[in-house]
Amino acid sequence: MALTKLERRLRIKRRIRKHVSGTATKPRLSVFRSNKGMDAQLIDDVNGVTLVAVSSKSKADKVSGTKTEIAKQLGKLLAEKAIKKGIETCSFDRNGYLYHGRIKSLAEGAREGGLKF
16 A cells, blocks of 8 residues: 555654754754745754744744745744854754755755754
8 A cells, every 4th residue: 555645754754753853952953844834943852842943934034935945044044043042053854854945945044054963
C-alpha cells in the first residue's frame, strides 16, 4: 500500500527527530510549511520551551513578496531575534520536508542573519 504525502513526511520527520534535539544553548530550529504560510521556531527540547518564533501570518513579523522571498525574510528575522536573546548556534530540523525551495531559503536567510548550524 502506498503512503500518502503526509504519512511519508511524518515517517521522515520521526527518523530525523531521533538524532536532532535542542538544548538551551543549542536549540532546534523547527520549520513548518503550509501552502499559504510558513512558521519557524527555536525550541529547547530539554525544558519543552519555545525560545523564539516567527510566522509569515503574524502581524508583528511584517514580510512580503513571493513565498521563497518570505521564507528568506523569516530566516533573517528569526536570526535577528535569536541573537538578541543570546542564541548564536542551533540545529536545523527540516521537519520531514525536502531541503530545497522555501526550506532552503529560510535556512540561508537564518545563516545570513548570523545563526550558525
